[in-house]
Structures are given as structure tokens and as C-alpha cells.
Amino acid sequence: MSNPAAVESSRPSVIPPLPSAAMRTPSGLYSVPLEPGKPILFVTSELADFVKVGGLGDVSAALPRALLRYYDMRVLMPAYREVVESLWPIEIVAHLPGLAEIPACDLGRVYLPEGLIVYVLVCPELFERPGSPYLDEHGREWPDNHIRFARLSLAAAQMTSLEGDDVFSDNGWHPELLHLNDWQTGLTPAYLRWEGDETPCVYTIHNLAYQGVYGVDRLASLGIPEHAFTEEGLSFYNQLSFMKAGIVYSDHITTVSETYAREITTPEFGCGLEGLLSSCAEQGRLSGITNGIDDSWDPKTDAYLACAFATNDWAGKRVNTEHVRRMFRLAVSHGPLFAVVSRLVHQKGLDMTIAAAESIVRAGGQLVVIGCGEPAIEEALRNLEARFPGAIGVYIGFSEREARCIFAGSDFLLMPSRFEPCGLSQMYAQRFGSLPVAHRTGGLADTIEDGVTGFLFNELHQSDFQHAIDRAFRVYGCTELFYAMRRAAMAIYYQWRLSVTPYRRLYHQLMDLESAGNAGSIRRAAQ
Template structure:
């Protein structure tokens, strides 16, 4: 089987979130399963130099973006058994950030047509073309409405993965003739229109052969008014081709037995080294090393979506308990300032780092006892899986991927891999945290069992990619 995987970001080249992690990990696993895989990405010039040096210029051609004739360079890189192609255009992709520009519609219109027109030129016609989020969601529509005259493309099957339905790519009607060089018939008859806008995501949902999202619960949630961001009716209509496949995490990077960020390595069968990592984390964050006190950690963007208004509502109450609290993240300036203010008032118990630090994040996953993730919604979430891999028990709002990955503690059976609360309120968050603190303080044996359970869970991409293999095989 031949697969083309198209996305707007991919680690380690450039990423802003979960899409970049999936684009890095899934194709790498598919190659191991003997799927001939090519990854196509934009060439964002902020790519780290060590990868730029390995790029090979393959060809260039011209893309008609409406009336504009735009240069399209193609660069190639071989890595991890994969072939990566990068679409090069300085005007569109030589920017400080990946997204958030007034001309994003034009930038991603160019990218999508370039991906389609690249396939014949590199002689790679895939059996399945896998697109991701709104940046590439118009490709299934374009294949059927603009490029249907190319016979080689007619047998291509398409999959759209929705990583976050909030971002849909909504632009004016004139985008169809002005950027894609097409008529407005499918806009006028309502097919690709949502409200008064052309909606890239809606087009992808309707024209893809399969649609999936990154957890089974999120696939159900986005069919509701509360979580569907206006597309819930379309998703209910297309529910026959909608599924949820849980993301995995990279077990090579996130491994407590080998992680270079850790001061001591440990495993599910010998967790003694975890205590050394807790001691180091406490010292790094300016807290007194206290092995007997539960250490609660946060590694996140500080936003309302991630639920940090709930944490701030209760943090000073939480600090009345015999605990320590550490936080690493950036986000809403109001949240940043309030966390810093509380840390200044409680320096013995609370320490925050308003920064982005991958090395410190790994130390927090390994050194903490409890990992806090109270998201309002979470398509999948990776941090809770990473924390479990390191034997740090998550406290989560039972929503989306958090619900699918964290088994709440059952005091009767002594089972579970963490703690969960259902009602999205600061009161229920605090009650859940109190349960975790009480178990840590009073039942070391039960806590130890939960840590063993959490570390024994298999969230590897090797396992998770089986769901994608089944999806592709259902099409071919």
C-alpha cells in the first residue's frame, strides 16, 4: 500500500501542538509496518539548521493561485526510513510563526494545490491520501472538483483527521475563484458553505472517504452542539464514516529507563530512581526536598481551554494542604501573572516557571507524584499519557481523550491509573485532588499499585497505528 501523509507541521522540523507530534510519529510507525509512506509539508524557513543542511533540491514548477503564478520549489529529506517532501515558497512560508496571518487562506490554498500537483511530478500516486486539519482539508474536495480530469488521481482514497475542530479555515466566497481558480457552484448550493463563509473543514468532512479524530470520545463529542463548533450537524450526517483513533506517544523519547533529562533512570519493575528525580525537581524549582509530601505538577499552555481558571480558583486552598505545586508553561498573561503572584506568596510550597523548556518538562513528568490536567475539552491530549509512562498519576477532567486514557481510581477494587472528575467546576477539581492527596498520604501500597498500573499501560504508536492500518485497509 502507498500512503501520502499531508500536514502543515511535523516534529522535529516545526510544530505548535499535537498535530506536529502525530505527523512525526504515525508515518514513522507505518513504514515499520511495510506501508510505503511519503510525508509532504510546507517548507517553513524556521526549520532547525541541522535538518536544513540535509535537504536536497529536487525540482520546481509554477502553481496558479487564481491569477497569481507562484513559484513552487520541492526539497527532499530522507530520515527514519521516510521520504519527506517540503513545498518551498519564501513569500508564503518565510514567517516567524506557522499560522495566524491575514493571508493564511492563500498560503494554505497554495500548499494544497502544490501537494496535489506534486504527486504526478514525483511519480508517487498513493492508494490513500491522509490529510490533517483545515490546512489540508480541501484536498479531497479539490481532487473531485478541480483535478478530476487527471485519470491517475481518480482511484486515490482520502482520510481526514480532525485534531481540533475549533480551527476550520473560514474564508469569503471569492476564495474559490480568486485562489483556487474554480467556480462558486459548490458554495452557492451550500455544499462547502457554512454561514457566510467557505469552510475548508466542512469541505474535507463531506468529500473525504473517511473522517477520524484523535480519540473515540472526542469523535462522539464533536457530534454535539456543545463541542461541534458549528459542524456537529454535518458530522452527525456523516457519522457513518466518522471514527476515533487514540493518539500514541513516542516511546523512544518518553522512556524513564533511557531519558537523558533524568538524573536517575527507573522502570515499571524498579521505580526506586523516581525518588531521586523528585528530589532534583524540588531543588531545581527552589523548593525544599520533602520526599513524604505529594508534589503536584503542571506542564501546559495556560489557557481557559486547558482549565486553568479552575486551578487558580482553588490554588490557595490547595496550598493549605501539606503539598508542593510546580508549574511550567506560558499562555494567557492574566494566568501567568496570577500564578506568579501566588508563588511569591507561598515560596515554600509553590514554584512556577513561565517558560517553554522541553528538558524541564521531562524532569517534571518524572519527578512529580501527581500531574494536573483539568482541560475544558481535549481532543486527545498527550501529557497525561507521558505522565503515566513516568509513573506520575494524572488528575483529569473526564472529557475527550482524557476520559479514554485515564482510568479513575476505584477505591473498592483498588484499580485505576489516575483520578478523574466529571463536572467542570473548581469545586469538583478540588474534591478530586483531595482524594489523590489522601491516597498518597494514607495508602502507600494502593498508590504504588496505581503507579504500576499507569506505567504498564501501552500508549505506544506501535499499538495505536493499528487503528490507522485498519482504516486504510477498509478503503483499499
């Protein structure tokens, strides 16, 4: 494609550190929360303010902020190179000891907009590297990922344990609940329980397919006691599983949509953990809470767009469509513009999109793709672009600016995902008047109304996907219906506010149980 703008810097401008009880409102004014809520630590391996590989980065930036008005919610993450090189000052607040081969490290504190306090693990030998949080520059997993994310998990446990007072005390702040995310944080509840600490833990699965499974020879290096390596503990087919540790030792498991919460109890989607997850569901320890999207996803105010637009301002939307066509050097066209904004991985069904591309072009449509990931998929997409110059444009890379322009400019978004825990791209697309064409699975089934706010197909067959694309073409040719669907899609808004209520209910339930001394017994009964 024609040289899209370089990936924009997400560097914030410098603001002075705030007193810990202060909040910075979106308007930029400082205010003090009326009631400082219970201390909760949200532990994550990505935060979109600094580094985002996929949806976890978005959720980690938005959900703790949405919860800030109810709790003294703080985030813990690794101090990757992007964090250290950002303009936000890092103040060292503690030194955390190591364990076995997990090195000691410093703990820093950063104040981000909207009053979000983020603790960062300053451990240059583990985290200050080129590449992504998980992969090196050549797309290979970092060989010491087990140590890196055991470091993250252990830090959360050390910050929580009251006996660790001499280790970590930020003006007496200690979490009363931990909200953990994905396998990278799975060892946290295990480290806590092995020390006899019963602080309640919520463990959210954003994607069960990534599990952090390692050979049994790594146990000693992570300080894992031998007695824990059992079928009931963290042995997964005689290997060590971080994901299983998170499920076994946490009080409650959530995942990011109700449908996916049901799906992962079946062999088709359970990735070998369906038995354990089924028993969690039977015990009431597994639930689905659909993700939201943050307020920045608004076509009326998004500064990245070629032209801001609102519902019914289809001329404004068309300016964005023409902008995308120019970005990708596509021909002038009156046909529909299809789009893909995705990590390029097997999960996302790019093989089906590639197989459908020729029919889209033959029917007078065009396709733009932005994404990066598996080299074979990247190459197949480049070949596709070369076969259909002027009709298909591909940008291999990651750029939120370009992604937003594509959501705004496209007519349809293709998401034939094999599975999709929630999916954010379809929600962004709907908000920007682009109708998703998606497989009826996971969160896609929960957030798209077939024939109203998008198109769903039931079986993962090429012919079913093609049929859904054909329906999209027909609706595009029927202007009134097409605009009615656009209006319906733009009207639904999965605000975080809606997801916050079930999280609050869950937190309260777990913290009350804990203060009544019941959490331990409930957990034990559940295991």
C-alpha cells in the same frame, strides 16, 4: 523559576541522503524494506523533528514512522525556518505552480531517521518567518494563513493528481491515498475533487476548535470555484471553512479518540459542525482511533532525566522530584508535587487549576507549570508564582527537556481540560509514574481508569475538580495504594502499534474500494 536550560536544539547530526528505497533502523543500520508498500502521503503543518506547537507535531512524527513497515509512507509539510536552518540537506525535486493568489513554490525532499522521507514546501515568502507556524512573535495570527495553508493543501493535491505528472514525479512516486490532518490541510480533497481526481482521502481531526474560517472575499484568492460555496460545500454560516472542506470532500474522517468521535456529533462539542458530523457518523464515515506515544517516552532510557528509573524504583523517581524542586526553586517538602505541562489556552482549563492552586499549597502540596500560550493565562500564572514563592513554580516557555523532567518528577498531573480530543500529556505522565487528575472527557476518559491509573471528575465544576484533587492527596497519604496506582499507570502503554491496526484497516478499505471504482460513488452517496 530558576533559569531552566535553554530550549534544547532538536538539530540532528548530518547523515548522508539515503537511496529512496532504503530504511535507517533505530540502531543506525541501513536496511531495505522487504516489500515496499503502497505510496501514501501524510500531510501536516507540524512535525516534531523540526517544529512542534502541540500534540499534532508528536503524532506527525510518530504515526507515519509506525506505518512505514507497511506502506511507502511519506510526509508533506511547509519548509518553515526551522526546516531550512536544520542540518538536514534539502534536495529540490519539483516546482509546483501557483493558483490565483497562491504563489508557485519549490518542493524539496529530506531524509529523516528511520527512513522517513519528508517533502517540504520551499516558499520563503510564506514559511520562512520568526514565530510559530501559526502565529507571529507577538502571538498574532499570520494575516495570510489562508494563503499559507491553501499552499500546503494545493501542493498535496498537485503531488497526487496523475495529470500533474509533469508537475511532480519523484521516480514515479504518486500517493494512492492521502492522510490529511486538521484544517490546514482541509482544502486538499476539495482541490482534488474539483479536478475530478478521486484518490481516497482520510482526514484526521486533532482539534475541532480550530477551523480555519475566513471571509467569503477570500474565495477568489484561493482559486475556489463559486459553485463550491454552498451549504453542502464549504460555506459555513456564509463564511469559508477549511475544516468543513476537509470533512465534506474526504472519504473518511477520523478523530483521535472514540469518545471525542461521539462528542463532536453533539452541540456541546461540535463547534457548529455537529449536524454534518452526525451524518458522517450515520454513514460510517466517522470513527475514533486513539493516539499512541512513541518509544522515547520511557523512564528507563530517557537521557533527559536526572535519574533513569523503572517501576518500583521509587528512590530513582524521587531523585527526579528533587531535581524538579531545584529547577523551580521550591522548598524541600514531603508533600505531593502537582504539575501542568500544557499549551496555555482556554481548552486546557487553566483557570480551574489556578483557582485550585491555593488549596493545594494549603494542604502541603506544591505545583509546577510549564507552558506558553494566551498572554492573560501566562500573566495569571506568573502572579500565582509570585503569591506562593517556594511552593509554586512557573516556566513560561516550551522545552521538551524540561517537560520530560517534570513528567518524571511529579506525583500528579492536572488536566481539567474543557474538552480533549485525545491528549498526550496524560499518557506521558502515566508512563513516568505521575497520576493524571483529569476531566472525564474525550481521550482523557478513554485513557485514564479512575482510581486505578489516575483520577477523573465528571462535571466541569470547580468543586468536582477539587474533590478529585482531595482524592489524590488521600491516596498520596496511603503509600501502598499510591504505589499500586503508580505501578498500574506505568504498566499501561499506548504504543502506536495498537493504533496502527485500525488505520491499516481503514486504508485498505479505502484503497480497495478505490481500485474497484467504488470510492467516488460512496462519497457521492454520502454527500
